[in-house]
Amino acid sequence: MTNDPSPKPPSLLRNPVSLLGVAVASVSTAFGLPMMFIDMFSRRAHPYLAVLIYLVLPFVASGGVALILVGILWERRRRRRHPGQPTPPLPRIDLNQPTHQALVVVALTAIMVVVVLLSVTGYQAYHFTESVKFCGLVCHKVMKPEYTAYQHSPHARVACTQCHVGPGASWFVRSKITGAYQVYAVAFNKYPRPIATPIKNLRPAQETCEQCHWPAKFFGAQQKTFTHYLTDEANSPWQIQMLIKVGGGDPQIGSTAGIHWHMNISNEIEYIASDERREVIPWVRTTDREGRVTEYQSTEQPLSPEQIAAGRIRRMDCVDCHNRPSHI
Incomplete structure (x- = not known):
């Protein structure tokens, strides 16, 4: 008489933190994908919708994935402290088995889809945050006078970032770091009225203006x-x-x-x-x-x-x- 095999340990995903992460990542992805296609094929610019699609939802989805991983590590550590609760072993992949082959194909396909989605959203987020619509319309209350004057100026076809940021990665990163404080100032109503001039951290004109004006x-x-x-x-x-x-x-x-x-x-x-x-x-x-x-x-x-x-x-x-x- 043979004994029945021991029951399979429950998955490490079965913990409240990981389940919350699954829900957050799934909901944000389910909302973000349709809205991304709507924005890509729309003829009108929707700055606030773009903020939600390319900045907020990817951040929320990434937070959901982080919660999943944190929950798995937390659950594994919790079970190790209690010997009576078995910890599932690490998965073993044997490509000679058709089942494992199918799982590997599914996993690689899922990874490719995620990489493509992250690349598209990252690319769109970069271009959106560098656009005139982002500078002039997202911070509408703050930048309305500047944006209105800009639209009627000789530089109306020159993007804001061509002067305020310019080419190169170093000033792009620097602009995003200073932009973090600007987001805080707008959110908590800390920005000056009117906007103070001259701008202290403006890039030297030799690296911006003189790219066009020789x-x-x-x-x-x-x-x-x-x-x-x-x-x-x-x-x-x-x-x-x-x-x-x-x-x-x-x-x-x-x-x-x-x-x-x-x-x-x-x-x-x-x-x-x-x-x-x-x-x-x-x-x-x-x-x-x-x-x-x-x-x-x-x-x-x-x-x-x-x-x-x-x-x-x-x-x-x-x-x-x-x-x-x-x-x-």
């Missing part, structure tokens, strides 16, 4: 026409013609004179501002292409050597003059 091509004078309208009955147009001495900073093209003499091609301009808005500048230092250094001090508010040493020296770039290039 300083070496700036030369000569530019004629500018300003059109106004009088207050008479016909609102007669009244034009002012100005010849702006743009100049440049590259002696190979023209005389290094004019407004763009300050461009950092042949000259390096540095200054110390004594106020947060960089409107009071008591100290300036210039370095020409031959290395000659000239310092200028305010006669009304001169800085002592100690103040210069302790001051924050900023290298002049485009936004020091063009401080509202898009939000105008």
